[in-house]
Amino acid sequence: MKLQGEYVFDGPREDVWELVRDPEVLATALPGAQSLSQVSENEYEGTMNVRIGPVAGVFAGRVVVSDEVPPESYTLTVEGKGNPGWAKGSGQVRLVDQGDGTTLMKYEGEVQIGGRLASVGQRLIDSVSKSLIRQGLETLNQALQARIAAGCQGQEVNYCPPSEAEFAAAVAKDMATQAFASSPWLWAVLAALVVIVVVVVVLITRGG
Numbered sequence: 418m419k420l421q422g423e424y425v426f427d428g429p430r431e432d433v434w435e436l437v438r439d440p441e442v443l444a445t446a447l448p449g450a451q452s453l454s455q456v457s458e459n460e461y462e463g464t465m466n467v468r469i470g471p472v473a474g475v476f477a478g479r480v481v482v483s484d485e486v487p488p489e490s491y492t493l494t495v496e497g498k499g500n501p502g503w504a505k506g507s508g509q510v511r512l513v514d515q516g517d518g519t520t521l522m523k524y525e526g527e528v529q530i531g532g533r534l535a536s537v538g539q540r541l542i543d544s545v546s547k548s549l550i551r552q553g554l555e556t557l558n559q560a561l562q563a564r565i566a567a568g569c570q571g572q573e574v575n576y577c578p579p580s581e582a583e584f585a586a587a588v589a590k591d592m593a594t595q596a597f598a599s600s601p602w603l604w605a606v607l608a609a610l611v612v613i614v615v616v617v618v619v620l621i622t623r624g625g
Contacts, residue, residue, distance in 0.1 A: 418542060420508065421525040424554040428561045430514040433522070434488030436561050437510075446556040451475070459483060467501055472533045474500035488512060493526070502532020522554070 426433045436442055440461055444453040453463035459482040467476050478497025485491045489512055496505040508526020515521050530542065 418506075418528050418530065418539065418546070419526070420528060420546065420550070422547075422550065423524075424522045424551075424558075425515070426520045426522060426554075426558050426561055427518075428520060428558075428565055429518060430488050430512050430520045432561060432565065433512055433520045436557055436564070438482075442557065442560050445560065446553040459485070465497075467499070467534075472501045472537055476501065476504070478504075484509075495528070498532075500533075502530060502534035504528055504530045504534065 440453050440455045443461075444450045444463070447453070447463075447465055451464045451466060453461060456462050461480040461482075463478060463480075465476045465478065467474060476497040476499040478495065481494045483492045483494065490510060492507065492509050494507045497503065506526055506528030508524055508528075511523045513521040513523065528546075534542070
């Protein structure tokens with residue numbers, strides 16, 4: 418599976434670079450993240466609760482940052498495994514100073530997936546992956562704004578990341594939007610059902 422895209426952060430490149438290298442902030446941008454710790458200068462380990470369609474479970478993973486050119490670019494190598502299956506891949510991230518106080522992130526890479534995760538179908542995996550990436554980057558941008566505001570006011574950072582239920586609802590909304598665009602009348606009802614089911618399952622899981 419190939420991943421590629423762009424995102425504009427509302428802050429200078431140096432601040433974005435510090436943000437994406439902070440494990441505490443990154444953990445808030447990963448839906449279902451249970452832990453994320455920095456074990457060496459360029460290596461992180463963590464666990465994450467993953468749900469794609471009917472397949473769910475906990476992943477243990479490792480992320481290695483290499484080929485760093487601060488604050489411009491770096492390479493990520495990721496691998497993880499758990500009851501739902503396994504995943505591994507690598508990608509390149511580039512930060513471009515746009516000269517107006519904003520930073521353009523460009524990313525591209527490739528991920529291989531196996532086990533039960535692969536059984537849910539490429540289309541569903543693509544849709545959920547794109548939605549999670551978009552939400553994760555938006556969460557990072559919100560954290561960036563909180564940092565900048567706190568710095569300007571000389572105060573501590575005050576930021577509350579989205580809950581897992583809110584992440585799940587947003588994924589369902591993204592999938593519903595895509596389905597509606599392809600066939601409005603047929604998919605409208607299915608989209609509503611997806612939203613309800615995902616939210617209910619997450620709430621049950623969190624409460625159990």
